[in-house]
Amino acid sequence: MRILLWHGYLLGGTGSNVYTRQLAREWARAGHDVVVFSQEQHPGAYALGGATTVRPDVGGLLPVFVLDRYPGYDVKLVQDCTADELRRWVQANAAAVVEHLPADLVFCNHVLLGGPVGAATGARFAVKAHGSELEYSLRGRPALSAWGRECLERAAATFVGSAHIRQVLEEVCGHVHDVHEVPPGVDVDEWVPAARAAALADLLDEARRDPPNPGCADERLPDEDNAERLQGFLAGDAPTVVYFGKLIRNKGVHVLLEALHDLDARAVIVGFGDYRDELEAIAGDRVLFTGPLEHRHLVHLLAFADACVVPSVFPEAFGMVAAEAAATGCLPLVARHSGLAEIAAGVAEEYPPGQRQLASFATGDAADLRAKLDELLTLSPGDRDLLRAAARRAVERRWSWASVANRLLRLSLPA
Numbered sequence: 001m002r003i004l005l006w007h008g009y010l011l012g013g014t015g016s017n018v019y020t021r022q023l024a025r026e027w028a029r030a031g032h033d034v035v036v037f038s039q040e041q042h043p044g045a046y047a048l049g050g051a052t053t054v055r056p057d058v059g060g061l062l063p064v065f066v067l068d069r070y071p072g073y074d075v076k077l078v079q080d081c082t083a084d085e086l087r088r089w090v091q092a093n094a095a096a097v098v099e100h101l102p103a104d105l106v107f108c109n110h111v112l113l114g115g116p117v118g119a120a121t122g123a124r125f126a127v128k129a130h131g132s133e134l135e136y137s138l139r140g141r142p143a144l145s146a147w148g149r150e151c152l153e154r155a156a157a158t159f160v161g162s163a164h165i166r167q168v169l170e171e172v173c174g175h176v177h178d179v180h181e182v183p184p185g186v187d188v189d190e191w192v193p194a195a196r197a198a199a200l201a202d203l204l205d206e207a208r209r210d211p212p213n214p215g216c217a218d219e220r221l222p223d224e225d226n227a228e229r230l231q232g233f234l235a236g237d238a239p240t241v242v243y244f245g246k247l248i249r250n251k252g253v254h255v256l257l258e259a260l261h262d263l264d265a266r267a268v269i270v271g272f273g274d275y276r277d278e279l280e281a282i283a284g285d286r287v288l289f290t291g292p293l294e295h296r297h298l299v300h301l302l303a304f305a306d307a308c309v310v311p312s313v314f315p316e317a318f319g320m321v322a323a324e325a326a327a328t329g330c331l332p333l334v335a336r337h338s339g340l341a342e343i344a345a346g347v348a349e350e351y352p353p354g355q356r357q358l359a360s361f362a363t364g365d366a367a368d369l370r371a372k373l374d375e376l377l378t379l380s381p382g383d384r385d386l387l388r389a390a391a392r393r394a395v396e397r398r399w400s401w402a403s404v405a406n407r408l409l410r411l412s413l414p415a
Helices: 015-029 083-098 111-121 131-138 142-152 163-173 196-208 226-233 253-259 276-282 295-304 320-327 338-350 353-359 366-377 381-398 401-412
Strands: 002-006 033-037 052-054 061-064 074-077 105-109 125-128 157-160 179-181 240-244 266-270 287-291 307-310 331-335
Touching (some): 002 111, 015 105, 015 320, 033 083, 061 083, 083 111, 105 401, 111 125, 125 401, 131 142, 157 163, 157 401, 163 338, 196 226, 226 266, 226 287, 240 253, 253 276, 253 366, 266 295, 295 320, 307 366, 320 331, 320 338, 320 381, 331 338, 331 366, 331 381, 338 353, 338 381, 353 381
Parallel strands (some): 002 033, 033 052, 061 074, 105 125, 125 157, 240 266, 240 307, 266 287, 307 331
């Protein structure tokens, strides 16, 4: 089967980027002919299972939902672009896709601008709605919402990652036909448990392979000298907490840093964003910021760590980072709202009844987070091992990429 997979951004770092590359790899591994369209300048850095890659010429404009630095692009919020800018950007992407038709399916990410790109190809297309475009760009902007709804009405299928995002889509775009709830997946062969000493050794090996980043000048690369910094910081047996994601206020990292006060634990904060300087200013000496890390680092860091906290104070489509952590046996502890609450419920269902409360905490409540972390980090070795196995089991049963990719394809094509 020939599948054209469109994504308007990169293939590393954030949720929809990772979603795209994982989906491409899974479909290609299954024997399908997959072409990935993105703005990734170095697609060879990612394992795509043999999928072909194309970088459409978009004339230097990059419409986004959250402002970030993308070297070489004129970066503007979708809502700040003119109608003509958006029209030309959609046409440029659609033209690149059309060059690779015919295909059995064009699969597009984001209601905007993936919906318009898919519709403009004239081919059978499906759309994956992510939370970012709905919450940051479409909500409260009737013209954009109407455009999104118009395109989704022409789609063969629309996918959401959680019941929460289904509700948000309804609120923002109105009723849309053929909406299917398919959570994102986790590569259970990549995210695996490991012995603590081996995980640390492998993490340090990966960090030594990092490209140079003098003075940490490139925020999208790991910090300079991470191997040495991690080796010193992670020495000994102190309990270890990890956060990984963007460093923006909505992600709630400040809540985690407050919760860590008076807690016998150290924390590794992974990611980049315009809130980093402020976070570093309020962090104590038992907190290490690493800059962004890729999956090759994170699979080992999470296997080493005791807990992974997802403290977002803004709605999330799906708690991908929590699911990935759980697959390694690192205990996820998430804010209890939106798509994160669904992850917490799936993990908690596998926990013993007396410990199900340890999968989540009250949103924005540093005291509740501190109490839950204290309970998690002081479990007996036997209880901790039971919870680690239960967290892994939750992922295997609910969120493997193979099952996700198969279901997306089945629901996108004629019966």
